[in-house]
Amino acid sequence: MEELFEKKYQYGFTSDIESDSFLPGLNEDVIRAISARKNEPKFLLEWRLKAYRHWLTMKEPNWGKLNISPIDYNAISYYSAPKSQKDRPKSLDEVDPELLKTYERLGIPLHEQKMLAGVAMDAVFDSVSVATTFKEKLMDAGVIFLPFSEAVEKYPELVEQYLGTVIPYKDNFFAALNSAVFSDGSFVYVPKGVRCPMELSTYFRINALNTGQFERTLIIADEGSHVSYLEGCSAPMRDENQLHAAVVELVAHKDSEIKYSTVQNWYPGDENGVGGIYNFVTKRGICKGDRAKISWTQVETGSAITWKYPSVILKGDDSVGEFYSVAVVNNRQQADTGTKMIHLGKRTSSTIVSKGISTGHGQNTYRGLVRVSPLAEDARNHTECDSLLLTPHCGAHTFPYIESKHPTAQIEHEATTSNISEEELFYCRQRGLTEEQAINLIVNGFCKTVFKELPMEFAVEAQKLMEISLEGSVG
């Protein structure tokens, strides 16, 4: 049986070289082929293969409070070059009108709508020149901001030095899979003492839009540097890929700061839970040096299933880790998300603010670990974990894990669960607001402490996005 598969596969593989995608299936040849396509150095191929071999020995995790239908890893195509211009919709007329309606409501300019919907565009395109200007500005500052594959070609030594140092390929099932087959992603290096002159966003990197389902991002902030990175786009992205298994590694050296913001709005499936993205992401940062700071902010409104725990290893003394999260589930969406704060250094501190909003039949789980090692003298953590339930059939679940191995640790955990009362709604409606406006106002108030951590434009879009996500959720 296996032999037959291999054969079939090889046939598929050779015939496929002509076109842009590999046929579905995964084996060492596929990995070699991915690596060859990208002209990767030997160390990277070896690393991919080690990851793959290890992955074969692993089992999918099942400890999450998630209901996941089985994934056939041999039914996935592991390499797909960006769609060629001729395969794309010719104009916005060919794009799903529902999607356009949402873009409209988010106030996204027409040329950006085209870009997001994947409409074929002329070579001369506003954002291209915009992107070039930004690239020059970054280069002047010495900041490296490149697609991952380009970074591998241009700065292999940097990639080799840091890749997998925060999230080893053995870390977990999906991280191992990603390490074996990752397609592309972003690479950022901010040199010593440099404050990155602008917010870095994949948005300005048009070629990053089609990087596919196994994205890999690596951000390194050298001593005393500062960088803010925005991931994703607040506009809904319809993607045919079901499984997204990305990996993000952050390395913060002494006195540096990395701020990483995500607005995730992948396709959540329909109201009966058919379709939608499995968003299984491993994100972790290390505060390597003293006084380093890593801050994660995420707004998760999309995906059928979200499984992610952006974490911080607080290795340097006096280092700081933060996690601010809003997760919304509607219809049949499921989210199991939270963070891990691993306190290793002295006087390290961490803050966790998690806001979960559940509506429809959505299930929202906060899962967080605060670990204080035996060496982490005077470590502090403050956790706030609030759940808002909007319908009778949705759920909110909280699993905080606290492991303290040092007597001086100060760990606080606050949690609330609430709903929107009839009295609150009536009060708002008596003042002229519709039920939907009232809910949006209250939900936005609930999320305020997280939204204010987002860069301004992102916060505004996140707010609008929430309104769209909650649409029709009550009443």
Added chain:
Amino acid sequence: MFSVSNLHASVDDKKILKGIEIDVKPGEVHAIMGPNGSGKSTLANLVAGKDGYTLDEGSIIFNGQDISGLEPEERACLGIFLAFQYPVAISGVNNMVFLQAALNSVRQARGELPLDAMDAIAFIKDRMKLVEMKSDLLQRSLNAGFSGGEKKRNEILQMLVLEPKLAILDETDSGLDIDALKTVSDGVNHMRSPDRSFIIVTHYQRLLDHIKPDFVHVLKDGKIIKSGNYELALKLEKEGYGWLDQ
């Protein structure tokens, strides 16, 4: 401009209002008094359209239109305002943001352009002076941690900002000290105009010392058992409700 006739209503299948007639003309102030449990608050909530308050018989006419089938926000946008006896606190919702959203909803319904944040804040701050409210209350969460007096002032502020055609004040005097009572009354008096009407629901006559009503109705067991002018309120204050039963 506002009238109810033969109004029967129930809450949880319990009959509360049993045939009420009120006719409010533009510019008039009507006071509704009565002992606890007589149905005063039911009347206020019914007119505002609260869920759970069922109209069994009769009609509620506002500016020639039967509003009994309208949603609460539609009634609000027509110009009906209810100052709550117990204003709810909503944590996280900024008071100023709330006021601006409400104002723009109502403005839109009146065919006016929405005010941007700068114009709205100027307008609202101007109105705040009338109720002597501390401006830091604008930046707090809606009614959260407000004292009883601050909540009631906030209700009156909302009324001053939304400029309704009919304002119903449900026991606005409860829990107010003398000074706050005067401030709140000043706010209401400032709003009195020939095209705006008020229904003031209260237990006590003392609010009516500050806001002189044109008519006083006594509600008991779901019926208006006596109507009169300001003199009636004075008599009730002196003699209570007992004499009305004889």
